[in-house]
Amino acid sequence: MEGGGTQEIAFHNIGGHAGPSGKTGAPSTAAPVDGSDGPNGEIQIYIEKPGAATAGPYSSAYNLEVVEFEIVDSNEDSIFEFGEEVTLRNIRVRNSGFFQSPT
Numbered sequence: 171m172e173g174g175g176t177q178e179i180a181f182h183n184i185g186g187h188a189g190p191s192g193k194t195g196a197p198s199t200a201a202p203v204d205g206s207d208g209p210n211g212e213i214q215i216y217i218e219k220p221g222a223a224t225a226g227p228y229s230s231a232y233n234l235e236v237v238e239f240e241i242v243d244s245n246e247d248s249i250f251e252f253g254e255e256v257t258l259r260n261i262r263v264r265n266s267g268f269f270q271s272p273t
Contacts, residue, residue, distance in 0.1 A: 233267030 214227035239262065244255040 228267075230267050232265050234263045235266050236261065237264045238262040 212229075214229065215231055216224045216226035216228075218224055238260070240259040241250075242257045242259055243250050244257075250256065
């Protein structure tokens with residue numbers, strides 16, 4: 171090349187052509203059915219006490235019972251009228267389940 175010019179060469183790959191499609195497979199003759207039920211599960215709750223001792227098993231954690239509550243009507247006149255909004259206050263519950271916290 172004369173005159174110190176540069177020469178640019180470009181290559182392009184337009185890709186190949188798609189090949190022929192494969193043969194269609196035969197339809198399935200399988201007859202799927204539901205599996206059988208597994209065994210019933212259960213839950214057991216253990217409490218780890220100081221010194222790595224455990225207590226349990228307990229079948230449930232809580233069985234809350236409402237012991238006491240106060241009902242207050244919206245205008246606080248102690249007359250409960252149809253459609254009037256009421257509020258429950260001072261709700262006290264007790265856990266009568268197996269897993270009870272120490273008293």
